[in-house]
Amino acid sequence: MKHTWILLILLYGIFKGLREALKKKSMEKHSVVEVLFFYTLFAFIMTIPFSINQGILDVSLKYHIAIFIKAFIIFVAWLCALNSIKRLPLSIYGVMDMGRMLFTIVLGVVFLGETIGLFQGIGMAFVLVGVTLVNFSTKKKSGENTTLKVLPLVLASCILNATSGVLDKFLLSTTTDRIIFGTEILTPTQMQFWYMLYLTSFYFIYILIKKEKINVKKCVKSPWIWILSALFITADKALFVANADPNSQVVVMTLIKQCSVLVTIALGRIIYKEKDIFYRVCCAIIIIAGITISVI
Secondary structure, eight states: OTTHHHHHHHHHHHHHHHHHHHHHHHTTTSOHHHHHHHHHHHHHHHHHHHHTTTTTTOOOHHHHHHHHHHHHHHHHHHHHHHHHHHHSOHHHHHHHGGGHHHHHHHHHHHHHOOOOOHHHHHHHHHHHHHHHHHHHHHHHHHOHHHHHHHHHHHHHHHHHHHHHHHHHHHHHOOOSOBTTTBTOOOOHHHHHHHHHHHHHHHHHHHHHHHTOOOOHHHHHTOHHHHHHHHHHHHHHHHHHHHHHSTTOOHHHHHHHHTTHHHHHHHHHHHHHOOSOHHHHHHHHHHHHHHHHHHHO
């Protein structure tokens, strides 16, 4: 189907929202590094059976370097993101994290040559208003010191995740006019396998360097980490397949991904009994309105 990639990105957005909630839940009993390492490790192990006989060894050095860079970008981005999630109410983080959309769209236009029409410009303005309002609320309710410490982490996470998103589209594109890679094609399965392997390695090295204390037995028994891993590989597989579709566009995909904020706000209320949800829902509605206008 011509628009299957839209459904895949919608699935990614929903699973992304679920992951943010479960990350916060898992960090109630585990450290940030424990969650990152084990849920990435378990996810990598889950990908192995689906990667056998799928040409995972037929990847050129140029692609290996690019995937290595992408993995490092996500390694840093997730360290920033999980530290932000741990300190902020889930629903507030979910809306603030939507700021990555703006960075992704700008990068998509600059590096992939995509265009922004009138409606997409109006939609971006709505998103800016929504993100600004929720940032103001965060500063007012959490205090100046907390805000100054957490917002740079969220900003760094947004920029790095945006860079990774554009890199996904570039690496998985099937066009033949790409600089550096030429006619070489990278499949979603190859991408996922090596990306997961490099990402797991980065967290393992980080643990060794920082001499982090890890409770292996406790992490292996954690249902939240296992669920996170399953959501991780499923969502990323959908994302990579969508990126490989020649009909997909980074700008539109980025907008659709923002449906994750509705999930984080809802789960923030259901799981953590967070208050002032109405205000955050209003901010999310403004942002979702911007997304709808942009897609139209």
